[in-house]
Amino acid sequence: MSHFKSAEEAAAAGKYVRTVRSFVKREGRLTKGQAAAIERLWPTVGLTLENGRLDLAMVFGREAPVTLEIGFGMGHSLVEMAANAPERDFIGIEVHEPGVGACLMAAEEAGVENFRVFHEDAVEVLKQCIPDNSLNCVQIFFPDPWHKKRHHKRRIVQPEFVKLLIQKIETGGVIHLATDWENYAEHMLEVLNDEPRLTNLSSSGDYVPRPENRPKTKFERRGEGKGHGVWDLQFKTNKSATLLG
Numbered sequence: 180m181s182h183f184k185s186a187e188e189a190a191a192a193g194k195y196v197r198t199v200r201s202f203v204k205r206e207g208r209l210t211k212g213q214a215a216a217i218e219r220l221w222p223t224v225g226l227t228l229e230n231g232r233l234d235l236a237m238v239f240g241r242e243a244p245v246t247l248e249i250g251f252g253m254g255h256s257l258v259e260m261a262a263n264a265p266e267r268d269f270i271g272i273e274v275h276e277p278g279v280g281a282c283l284m285a286a287e288e289a290g291v292e293n294f295r296v297f298h299e300d301a302v303e304v305l306k307q308c309i310p311d312n313s314l315n316c317v318q319i320f321f322p323d324p325w326h327k328k329r330h331h332k333r334r335i336v337q338p339e340f341v342k343l344l345i346q347k348i349e350t351g352g353v354i355h356l357a358t359d360w361e362n363y364a365e366h367m368l369e370v371l372n373d374e375p376r377l378t379n380l381s382s383s384g385d386y387v388p389r390p391e392n393r394p395k396t397k398f399e400r401r402g403e404g405k406g407h408g409v410w411d412l413q414f415k416t417n418k419s420a421t422l423l424g
């Protein structure tokens with residue numbers, strides 16, 4: 180086991196570490212509105228890797244089920260879901276800064292407060308900040324599909340990543356994925372099916388009907404416009420399965 184907290188830290192110390200990331204840092208300017216929203220709200224809702232392992236009851240000032248959304252884009256689903264479920268708390272993670280700004284603008288407009296945001300790589304946040312067995316739901320909607328075969332290794336949904344999610348989700352908690360790329364849906368299904376600590380919530384053993392609580396994002400509409408289908412997957416954690424097998 181490496182004693183480095185991240186690949187960056189190891190690289191800074193002169194160690195060569197091969198990392199495959201699920202994203203490419205995109206340049207993107209913040210609009211004035213996004214920058215102002217970040218300045219106003221970040222002290223209240225912003226979290227960083229420096230926060231270290233979080234005490235979620237302290238972070239939210241109460242004990243409530245926590246949903247983690249990875250790659251929230253412009254934050255539409257995060258804000259709408261947080262507004263529709265005031266009895267839950269939400270953590271969003273996004274690497275694209277204008278997305279973080281747009282999310283904070285939308286949250287401010289909607290008067291939503293039961294959420295916190297990381298502007299970081301979700302893999303590092305999971306490893307460094309999220310306590311084990313603390314999440315009730317992890318959702319990843321329309322993750323980058325990395326269409327070309329030689330880029331498939333960049334897809335965020337991989338066996339190791341799913342193991343990390345299971346470690347962070349409480350027993351009975353749910354992983355909810357959605358994609359408009361059929362080949363990625365098949366890959367997701369294969370990876371989740373291969374994990375004995377997960378049970379598919381689909382009655383047909385593959386995909387679930389579109390859940391009503393999942394808001395439609397720009398990405399989904401764009402996909403629909405191109406005639407793409409949409410595949411939702413929901414799997415429940417069943418950690419006692421490890422004891423059985």
Ligand SMILES: C[S@@+](CC[C@H](N)C(=O)[O-])C[C@H]1O[C@@H](n2cnc3c(N)ncnc32)[C@H](O)[C@@H]1O
Nearest residue numbers: 201202250251252273274300301320321396398
């Ligand atoms: C195709 S977009 C979908 C955005 C949004 N979920 C939607 O449905 O509109 C995928 C998003 O995931 C983000 N992303 C990819 N890998 C990530 C990672 N490791 N950590 C955090 N965000 C990530 C990208 O920056 C991008 O905004």
